[in-house]
Amino acid sequence: MSTPADSAEATESAAKTAESDPPQPPPADLPEKEEKEPAGSSIAFTVTLIVLVVLALFGRRIFTSLFTGDGIRTWATMFVGVTVQALPFLVLGVLLSAALTAFVPASFFAKALPKHPALAVPVASASGVILPGCECASVPVSAALMSRGVTPAAAIAFLLAAPAINPVVLASTAVAFPGQPKVVVARAVTSLAVSMILGWLWLLTGKGGSWFKLPKNRHAEGTRKADVFRESMLHDFLHAGGFLVIGAAAAATLNVVVPREWLDHVASNLLLSVVVLGLLAVLLAICSEADAFVAASLTQFSLTARLAFMVVGPVVDVKLIALQAGTFGPKFAVRFAPATFVIALLSSLVVGWWLL
Amino acid sequence: MVVAVRRNVAGLVVVFVGAAIVQLAISNTYLRYVKPGMRWMLLAAGVILILLAVADVLADTRRKPAQQHDDGQHDDGQHDHEPHTGDDDGHGHHGLPRAAWLLLIPVFALLVVDPPALGADAAQRQSPVAAKPVAPKNQSWLADSAQSDKPVPLAVRDYAIWAVWEKDSMKGRNFQLTGFVTPGKNGSWYVSRIGLTCCVADGTAFMVEARGDQPAPAKNQWVTVTGEWAEPTKRQDGDVAAITITEVRQVTPPTNQYE
Numbered sequence: 001m002s003t004p005a006d007s008a009e010a011t012e013s014a015a016k017t018a019e020s021d022p023p024q025p026p027p028a029d030l031p032e033k034e035e036k037e038p039a040g041s042s043i044a045f046t047v048t049l050i051v052l053v054v055l056a057l058f059g060r061r062i063f064t065s066l067f068t069g070d071g072i073r074t075w076a077t078m079f080v081g082v083t084v085q086a087l088p089f090l091v092l093g094v095l096l097s098a099a100l101t102a103f104v105p106a107s108f109f110a111k112a113l114p115k116h117p118a119l120a121v122p123v124a125s126a127s128g129v130i131l132p133g134c135e136c137a138s139v140p141v142s143a144a145l146m147s148r149g150v151t152p153a154a155a156i157a158f159l160l161a162a163p164a165i166n167p168v169v170l171a172s173t174a175v176a177f178p179g180q181p182k183v184v185v186a187r188a189v190t191s192l193a194v195s196m197i198l199g200w201l202w203l204l205t206g207k208g209g210s211w212f213k214l215p216k217n218r219h220a221e222g223t224r225k226a227d228v229f230r231e232s233m234l235h236d237f238l239h240a241g242g243f244l245v246i247g248a249a250a251a252a253t254l255n256v257v258v259p260r261e262w263l264d265h266v267a268s269n270l271l272l273s274v275v276v277l278g279l280l281a282v283l284l285a286i287c288s289e290a291d292a293f294v295a296a297s298l299t300q301f302s303l304t305a306r307l308a309f310m311v312v313g314p315v316v317d318v319k320l321i322a323l324q325a326g327t328f329g330p331k332f333a334v335r336f337a338p339a340t341f342v343i344a345l346l347s348s349l350v351v352g353w354w355l356l
Numbered sequence: 357m358v359v360a361v362r363r364n365v366a367g368l369v370v371v372f373v374g375a376a377i378v379q380l381a382i383s384n385t386y387l388r389y390v391k392p393g394m395r396w397m398l399l400a401a402g403v404i405l406i407l408l409a410v411a412d413v414l415a416d417t418r419r420k421p422a423q424q425h426d427d428g429q430h431d432d433g434q435h436d437h438e439p440h441t442g443d444d445d446g447h448g449h450h451g452l453p454r455a456a457w458l459l460l461i462p463v464f465a466l467l468v469v470d471p472p473a474l475g476a477d478a479a480q481r482q483s484p485v486a487a488k489p490v491a492p493k494n495q496s497w498l499a500d501s502a503q504s505d506k507p508v509p510l511a512v513r514d515y516a517i518w519a520v521w522e523k524d525s526m527k528g529r530n531f532q533l534t535g536f537v538t539p540g541k542n543g544s545w546y547v548s549r550i551g552l553t554c555c556v557a558d559g560t561a562f563m564v565e566a567r568g569d570q571p572a573p574a575k576n577q578w579v580t581v582t583g584e585w586a587e588p589t590k591r592q593d594g595d596v597a598a599i600t601i602t603e604v605r606q607v608t609p610p611t612n613q614y615e
Binding site: 063077085092243246249252256285287294300 | 364369370377380388390401405408412453455456457459461462464466467473477487
């Protein structure tokens, strides 16, 4: 069987030949750095290459005895599955965010959004309709919005609204709940409300203060647009991708460790079932484009509890928390995720009582 | 002539990840983890990543000569392992963000563990009880079609639900099911399939209890069974579909093991 590394190796060796640099006289003032830099980087490169090639060729033989346990293999399938499912959306997200950073002038956002932050929040929430991706895509995009001068409150509203109210998600919700258009309406209304409430809450509570890491603007004046695009895409992918892996590992672990049967014992109590399905959404970390089908299959629960599942999933889940920690800082994530969770549950209860 | 090879670790990591995704999509291995519809998205994502890495490496080669005169200024960025300090000049990405190394773990898992499609172990973690269908359909085609005795091939997913919730149209009929073997308690076994709505994270087991004299095949063995509808088994938490088996045939697993 041909392994991924085989093709990677071929590409890389081609790239390596192209990489050879012309001779380079070290500048007089920085002799040490100039020697150290290529050496350190080339050790890392060589080690990485060797380790990956060795693994590709002999990995299965070396480790066969280690990874035979059924539980471990189920975990590995879940882990790879969550990563593989999310990666295309992450690539879409970093592609869009790099395009925003490189090609859309900052003045565009200044014109498009109302001057007052409190008014910019609902406009940003509503414009979440245009990003047809799941939650992994919206994190890098909202980071790019912030770095282009959009007020963080509005970017956060966009971050929360986009994965929940875009046409793909609403259409899949309508398909999952045939003949019940009120579920689609309830989902859109609740998700919009959650995103606006959190945007305004952000304005009220001191705008992050010391614990929010504003994404840096990598748009240097005088750099070619194509370079900015390439570099911010590469950087965002590497950074967010690493945190996606952490999130996928957490989701896989919870999936394997927590038995599903505990769900059945709580279905009858409304409050408890709302909280439990909210928690389930956090730890399953399912793409927002498909979570409606999972919600539809949880037939032992009330519609309100299932609404909570669909509202919480796109705004807080373990892989999203990891992504946010990577993009906006861990201190942000530990405050933001619980706040979002509580507000999402309360909104679902209110809207469920009103509409469902 | 001294050739200083500028080596781009970031590019290497991205190429490996991209190649792994492309390989998954081409080889049908992706069907173990996600739905068939994801194939083109995976291919596109993998190709974009490879192109990105190649473009970055090429740009490196091009940029280097032009920079020779002001290398001192740019050097800080290139040493940097913390992506958020000092990369304003846009050249800071060669210091790989530390989190990026984690991207190699799924590639490692693919290469070394070669995770199989979810099977009996995942099914055993779930309850075999058939969930009530969202919108019960009257399987009128079942009543109309095949008045002959020929067994009707059905998806395990459909049988597991209909045998409990659509009893009337199933009674006295023969069916053919294909799935893997999940051992139960006291020597019983189930013909089972995992259903996906999105990816393996939401994999739901559909299980049909196999009754009859046949000894239980090995765990995870794929079988095609033929048999007659049987009264569901009552359990504390609900009913489990059952089938009285007349024939068990061992088969090779289908390309897409999910339903």
